[in-house]
Amino acid sequence: xxxxxxxxxxxxxxxxxxxxxxxxxxxxxxxxxxxxxxxxxxxxxxxxxxxxxxxxxxxxxxxxxxxxxxxxxxxxxxxxxxxxxxxxxxxxxxxxxxxxxxxxxxxxxxxxxxxxxxxxxxxxxxxxxxxxxxxxxxxxxxxxxxxxxxxxxxxxxxxxxxxxxxxxxxxxxxxxxxxxxxxx
Amino acid sequence: xxxxxxxxxxxxxxxxxxxxxxxxxxxxxxxxxxxxxxxxxxxxxxxxxxxxxxxxxxxxxxxxxxxxxxxxxxxxxxxxxxxxxxxxxxxxxxxxxxxxxxxxxxxxxxxxxxxxxxxxxxxxxxxxxxxxxxxxxxxxxxxxxxxxxxxxxxxxxxxxxxxxxxxxxxxxxxxxxxxxxxxxxxxxxxxxxxxxxxxxxxxxxxxxxxxxxxxxxxxxxxxxxxxxxxxxxxxxxxxxxxxxxxxxxxxxxxxxxxxxxxxxxxxxxxxxxxxxxxxxxxxxxxxxxxxxxxxxxxxxxxxxxxxxxxxxxxxxxxxxxxxxxxxxxxxxxxxxxxxxxxxxxxxxxxxxxxxxxxxxxxxxxxxxxxxxxxxxxxxxxxxxxxxxxxxxxxxxxxxxxxxxxxxxxxxxxxxxxxxxxxxxxxxxxxxxxxxxxxxxxxxxxxxxxxxxxxxxxxxxxxxxxxxxxxxxxxxxxxxxxxxxxxxxxxxxxxxxxxxxxxxxxxxxxxxxxxxxxxxxxxxxxxxx
Ligand code: HEM
Ligand SMILES: [Cu+2]
Numbered sequence: 001x002x003x004x005x006x007x008x009x010x011x012x013x014x015x016x017x018x019x020x021x022x023x024x025x026x027x028x029x030x031x032x033x034x035x036x037x038x039x040x041x042x043x044x045x046x047x048x049x050x051x052x053x054x055x056x057x058x059x060x061x062x063x064x065x066x067x068x069x070x071x072x073x074x075x076x077x078x079x080x081x082x083x084x085x086x087x088x089x090x091x092x093x094x095x096x097x098x099x100x101x102x103x104x105x106x107x108x109x110x111x112x113x114x115x116x117x118x119x120x121x122x123x124x125x126x127x128x129x130x131x132x133x134x135x136x137x138x139x140x141x142x143x144x145x146x147x148x149x150x151x152x153x154x155x156x157x158x159x160x161x162x163x164x165x166x167x168x169x170x171x172x173x174x175x176x177x178x179x180x181x182x183x184x
Numbered sequence: 185x186x187x188x189x190x191x192x193x194x195x196x197x198x199x200x201x202x203x204x205x206x207x208x209x210x211x212x213x214x215x216x217x218x219x220x221x222x223x224x225x226x227x228x229x230x231x232x233x234x235x236x237x238x239x240x241x242x243x244x245x246x247x248x249x250x251x252x253x254x255x256x257x258x259x260x261x262x263x264x265x266x267x268x269x270x271x272x273x274x275x276x277x278x279x280x281x282x283x284x285x286x287x288x289x290x291x292x293x294x295x296x297x298x299x300x301x302x303x304x305x306x307x308x309x310x311x312x313x314x315x316x317x318x319x320x321x322x323x324x325x326x327x328x329x330x331x332x333x334x335x336x337x338x339x340x341x342x343x344x345x346x347x348x349x350x351x352x353x354x355x356x357x358x359x360x361x362x363x364x365x366x367x368x369x370x371x372x373x374x375x376x377x378x379x380x381x382x383x384x385x386x387x388x389x390x391x392x393x394x395x396x397x398x399x400x401x402x403x404x405x406x407x408x409x410x411x412x413x414x415x416x417x418x419x420x421x422x423x424x425x426x427x428x429x430x431x432x433x434x435x436x437x438x439x440x441x442x443x444x445x446x447x448x449x450x451x452x453x454x455x456x457x458x459x460x461x462x463x464x465x466x467x468x469x470x471x472x473x474x475x476x477x478x479x480x481x482x483x484x485x486x487x488x489x490x491x492x493x494x495x496x497x498x499x500x501x502x503x504x505x506x507x508x509x510x511x512x513x514x515x516x517x518x519x520x521x522x523x524x525x526x527x528x529x530x531x532x533x534x535x536x537x538x539x540x541x542x543x544x545x546x547x548x549x550x551x552x553x554x555x556x557x558x559x560x561x562x563x564x565x566x567x568x569x570x571x572x573x574x575x576x577x578x579x580x581x582x583x584x585x586x587x588x589x590x591x592x593x594x595x596x597x598x599x600x601x602x603x604x605x606x607x608x609x610x611x612x613x614x615x616x617x618x619x620x621x622x623x624x625x626x627x628x629x630x631x632x633x634x635x636x637x638x639x640x641x642x643x644x645x646x647x648x649x650x651x652x653x654x655x656x657x658x659x660x661x662x663x664x665x666x667x668x669x670x671x672x673x674x675x676x677x678x679x680x681x682x683x684x685x686x687x688x689x690x691x692x693x694x695x696x697x698x699x700x701x702x703x704x705x706x707x708x709x710x711x712x
Contacts, residue, residue, distance in 0.1 A: 017396075018399050021396050024400060028429075039496070
């Protein structure tokens with residue numbers, strides 16, 4: 001029957017189509033990856049977007065004052081800036097200049113105190129020279145950073161905070177210079 | 185190959201029929217195969233239904249009373265798989281086998297032996313799905329969508345399930361090739377495509393959908409299989425794969441699949457409504473085009489199932505608009521059905537009642553679909569009982585009601601006997617009421633935030649769940665009435681007329697006696 005021939009041809013065509021669609025299922029795998037790549041939808045190793053601090057209280061200003069003292073040491077110790085005006089929640093970095101004027105290597109440890117005292121719990125330090133003992137060779141000079149945030153929960157009546165650092169000598173500690181990794 | 189049968193159709197249909205069990209095992213007759221598809225599908229409907237009863241019994245009250253959570257998960261999984269692949273799809277393939285050759289004036293399907301194979305692949309697949317319950321560790325509680333990474337980690341039941349899906353897929357593809365070839369090559373002279381009954385059109389489109397998407401599903405589960413056993417990393421993030429990829433591939437199959445279920449149902453309803461309105465179908469050509477555009481659009485909206493899986497907002501917007509667009513051709517169809525009834529001389533026999541039930545409730549399900557296609561709403565409702573309510577409106581009150589309509593409609597033609605109209609109406613009203621009792625309240629549960637696929641729930645959901653369970657038990661029992669009606673019709677129904685419904689005008693009613701003879705249209709009818 002001539003119908004039979006036509007039927008077989010149709011069956012062949014449809015079977016090829018079905019097999020092609022089976023292949024298409026697998027072709028979706030690279031296709032999907034390509035789409036994700038081109039559009040950057042699923043790029044898990046792309047660096048995270050820059051961190052933005054969303055908790056800055058722009059409605060408020062506070063003044064930070066920096067004070068520096070040494071106790072029985074022949075060191076120069078001064079803040080680079082005496083004071084800054086900032087918003088609570090802002091990230092702040094300030095620096096201190098330190099110089100060992102004596103003729104011997106010494107190790108110092110800085111201790112901080114706050115005015116008013118209860119401001120201490122609102123100053124969140126991320127990095128500070130006071131975290132470690134600081135060895136200084138004879139005549140050595142350095143600039144040392146402090147990085148911190150004053151959190152936005154600071155009581156409203158506080159509009160000035162003083163950070164006062166005092167260096168004490170640590171006798172008998174190793175005067176070997178700190179490694180760049182910062183291990184003491 | 186039909187030359188051996190010299191009898192002219194209709195008068196000695198018993199002479200060539202082999203007897204006993206071999207008639208069925210070796211059958212290449214489209215009517216016998218259609219009958220087997222329908223009985224198989226009903227058997228699966230009872231198995232899947234029993235699973236639903238277990239689910240609703242556990243959810244009758246908060247807390248864990250009857251089954252273990254693992255078993256509950258297995259029940260939701262296999263209820264879905266068995267109803268979709270075992271009950272609804274084979275039911276409509278059964279209709280296709282019975283009706284397409286008669287409606288286009290062909291003697292049989294194009295490939296009768298392949299037809300036999302397509303059917304006989306189904307029972308082994310069903311046995312695999314049932315056997316999976318007894319695999320070590322129990323059935324795979326991964327959900328009917330078989331999402332990775334759960335499916336790549338599930339026990340041996342998962343492998344049985346994957347094989348079952350391979351077999352079901354092969355059966356569907358072969359069945360579809362058969363249907364497409366039959367419709368395109370074997371129409372009687374004068375039966376142009378645009379003269380075909382709409383049921384044939386809907387199946388032609390559905391068969392193309394199936395040939396296109398079943399292989400994609402087969403590919404997806406094959407990847408799952410090789411991830412499980414052969415060290416590939418398609419879906420394994422640790423190896424550079426991506427579980428979300430599985431969802432994309434699955435829904436590329438999955439959304440067209442829901443139309444594989446819906447479109448033949450449209451076809452049946454498009455035969456039934458004109459017959460009981462005693463008017464031709466309104467807007468025949470627009471029905472054809474609407475169905476085709478639904479089919480094409482169905483390939484472009486898959487990610488509306490994945491709004492919460494992680495997607496750029498542009499993609500969400502695209503899939504939202506594309507999904508909403510599908511409502512347009514669907515609206516055309518609903519409009520045409522209503523317009524067909526407009527000023528018709530309506531009567532309300534059981535097939536018409538089920539068709540009207542379909543019309544109302546399917547449309548309601550379409551509306552909740554539209555609600556779910558809105559991204560911000562869906563992010564709230566995804567994976568809640570609202571989704572469960574949505575798809576049961578379109579699949580139970582949609583596809584299943586349409587299948588009931590079709591069975592009551594053609595039973596006189598198939599068996600030569602009439603069903604009991606009173607009992608048929610009882611079946612309709614019981615199904616309608618219990619269906620809504622079961623599923624309408626699930627909208628409220630979903631809106632209130634009850635997640636799907638969880639065996640326990642917090643106390644504020646208790647009342648609605650109890651109502652839903654009572655409805656489900658009622659719905660389940662009502663279907664036993666249906667079984668009784670069908671058996672009663674076959675054994676002792678009143679004799680049916682050749683053209684039992686005077687409004688029905690396709691060839692099986694106008695050219696063939698009731699019951700339709702075993703061989704029909706060996707000499708093609710002449711279609712004007
Ligand atoms: C106007 C037409 C339709 C629209 C707009 C629509 C929309 C949707 C959307 C957006 C979802 C995803 C919900 C979610 O998971 O959060 C969904 C789920 C579903 N729909 Fe539809 N739908 C429509 C018609 C249908 C039809 C006709 C069927 C089947 C006969 C169907 C069967 C399903 C199924 C089975 C699910 C759930 C799949 C799952 O997660 O298990 N829908 N629908
Ligand atoms: Cu969908």
